[in-house]
Amino acid sequence: MRIACWQAACGSPDVTHLLGRLRAVARRAAEAGAELLVAPEMTVGGYPLRPGTLAQASGPVDGAHCMTVSQIARECGIAIVHGWPEDDGSSVYNAARVVSSEGVTLAAYRKAHLFGEVDSSRFRPGAQGVVQASVGGLTVGLLICYDVEFPEAVRAHAMAGTQLLVVPTALMQPWEFVARTLVPARAFESQLYVAYTNWIGEHQGLRFCGLTTVAAPDGTRLTLEEPAEGLLLAEIDPAVVAKARSATPYLHDRRPELYEGLPARLGFG
Template identity: 65%
Template sequence: MKIACLQTVCGATDVEQTLDRLRDAAGKAAAEGAELLIAPEMTVGGYPLQYAALAQSAGPAEGPQCAAVSEIAREAGIAVAHGWPERDGTHLYNAVRLVGRDGRPLAVYRKAHLYGRAEQELFTPGGSGVVQASLGGLTVGMLICYDVEFPEAVRAHALAGTDLLLVPTGLMSPWDFVAQTIVPARAFESQLYIAYANWSGEHGGLRFCGRTTIAAPDGTVECLGPTASGGDQLLFGEADPATLASARRTTPYLRDRRPELYES
């Protein structure tokens, strides 16, 4: 399955602007033959987290913000994974939603590991470790940004049969090594693909490092985005079932585990 990651520039944006950028990216990705587009953390509303934009972009999974993304997927004929602030009653979640090429909702994941005081004060942590859906013959799972830095989170997906792990992110400098080193290591040690889509640029005193990454289970990196760019970029890779099968035969970490030794 050909996949595309959107690396987009941060800045002062509103919901309509972020949706327009996503619409443009979806059309271009589909034209290049991609079946799935992964956009960064908080796709709708954008980063940095500004209260006015957050209030405008927050809503339920069946709300108008998500309905607009479903329509984008339908128009372009491509599956889309997008971030947004999910409002559920009195709770606000940092969430990612996956929709099929027909716009039909497939899954919603709420970020479980919240990074820093700002996120911890703003959001409620999600309570589900593994959220999956079937897409293009692959089992697709989702995490968000900081989640992927916990090896247990990725290994739980591997044990549950995830083939392709989607990770919308908002990684800032100087933590570029997460994209360059940790993400490929997670893909190799848990024998799955990881698509890690990040912001780039600087705004409001925050600098996002780019480095969007598609890492394969055989230790290779399908693509690594630049640290900075003058505009939005699409980076492409292939999630190949044959590579998955070969990597799992060659490096059988999951088969050779001895979990009885790791229990407290």
């Protein structure tokens, strides 16, 4: 399956403007033969969110903004992964959603590991570790940004059968090593594809480093090195996942019994 990752340039946080940009990019991705488009963290509203934009962008899974994304998916004939602030009536979450090319919500995930004050002052952490959907015959899993920096979160997806892990992100400077080193390592050690999709440019004093990457389980990767908006196209082949898991059987050779008794204070409980 061909996927497209949208490395989006920071700009106006206006929700209508951002959704218009998403529509144009979805059309381009579909014309390039992609079946799935992955957008950056907090696609609706931008990251980080000012209080006014947070109020404008927030809504439930079946709210107006998500339904507009569903309409875009139907119009362009492409599945979409997008981020938005999910408001369930009692709490707000940093969330991501997978919508099918028919506009149907396939899955929604709430960021479990909140990054510093920029997240914790606005959002409540999600309580579900592994969220998956079937897209084009692939088992697609969801994490958001900081989540991928926890190896156990990625390994849990691998053990649950995820073949393509999509990670909308907002990685800032000077942490480029996360995209260059850590993300490819996660793909190799957990033997799945990781599509890590970032912003580029500066917003509210934060400079995002781009480096949108699709890392394969065989150690290869594609990266947008140019510090500009762009569309990264990549082929996702389930046979590559199967071959990697056969050649280096990390998942089979695990010995979880060695860690079960370790105390929680060491981080293993």
